[in-house]
């Protein structure tokens with residue numbers, strides 16, 4: 067008869083091993099020892115951390131189990147150290163002069179949002195409001211689309227404002243300092259914003275506050291009456307108020323906690339602006355999809371043109387991969403080559419939000435793997 071006696075099963079060994087599995091069980095007259103760490107950790111470290119042993123003696127089995135656990139711990143530690151060293155060498159941002167794109171300034175707006183001014187003279191010459199670039203941090207980096215939040219043709223720089231939300235943006239937050247170099251910055255991509263309006267409301271919320279700035283400035287320089295509406299969680303997170311004031315005929319600040327300006331979401335500011343100015347001919351909104359959707363619904367009854375800047379998952383940025391597909395009215399469009407700006411009253415925001423969540427599992431695996439190898443906190 068087969069008898070199986072479990073002595074220890076799914077024992078959590080501590081943060082370094084995450085949750086390992088250590089089985090010790092008896093089948094017939096033989097003690098079996100099985101030790102394994104989770105597949106995700108094995109894949110990340112690239113070593114086989116599974117072992118299966120059998121013995122007739124319980125004490126020998128217990129000792130063997132402990133030996134294997136100790137051996138795995140040593141191996142994990144060594145592999146982490148080795149990979150961390152490799153990361154420092156090959157993923158360096160310390161590129162030789164003449165290669166990459168030098169970061170000339172860094173400013174932190176909050177614990178998650180920061181600004182990088184990057185030397186890219188040709189890009190700065192060509193950039194127009196509403197366009198974006200694709201950044202690769204280092205040789206092993208992924209492609210990250212980022213809006214050109216500002217550009218200075220004379221200084222030959224472009225400005226990026228980044229919110230650290232996942233593996234790559236957190237890595238940028240940790241590692242990008244003045245003097246270091248981004249491996250690649252490609253662009254400018256997408257169509258520039260269409261100007262040609264007399265009175266415009268420019269709305270920026272969350273991530274959209276910085277990218278709305280060059281548009282708002284361009285509207286002002288083209289002679290339009292500009293009303294800025296910007297939203298922050300609280301007054302400590304407000305940035306660029308002076309810049310906005312310089313180019314806005316009216317600036318409405320909204321804060322979630324009411325510490326400055328209107329208490330509540332940017333839609334309240336949009337509503338106030340539209341009620342005060344019946345002759346507004348366009349509203350432009352940039353920010354999280356849920357915010358742009360709310361702006362579209364707020365403006366619909368006012369019968370005003372509504373433009374939103376879409377932020378779907380962008381991979382190649384050339385219209386080839388289809389990753390950035392968005393539904394606008396009855397049509398399927400690619401944000402990277404047809405946009406990123408579209409008619410906000412026609413965009414299917416629910417589809418956009420569901421597509422943005424498609425890779426959540428892989429994104430969280432990438433983050434875990436990076437934390438393990440880079441020792442990030």
Ligand SMILES: Cc1cc2nc3c(=O)[nH]c(=O)nc-3n(C[C@H](O)[C@H](O)[C@H](O)COP(=O)(O)OP(=O)(O)OC[C@H]3O[C@@H](n4cnc5c(N)ncnc54)[C@H](O)[C@@H]3O)c2cc1C
Nearest residue numbers: 211212213227228229232233234235377378379380422429
């Ligand atoms: C045209 C455009 C302009 C953008 N401008 C800015 C900007 O100025 N500042 C800024 O901070 N962010 C901007 N984004 C969003 C930024 O690209 C993502 O936050 C970033 O790619 C996340 O990568 P991650 O590895 O840090 O996070 P991940 O953990 O990989 O992803 C976090 C979330 O970001 C989104 N995301 C992931 N990969 C991509 C991708 N390749 N393309 C688009 N979204 C992605 C998904 O919703 C995902 O759930 C822009 C996106 C687009 C499409």
Ligand code: FES
Nearest residue numbers: 381383385388402
């Ligand atoms: S990002 Fe590939 S088609 Fe737009």
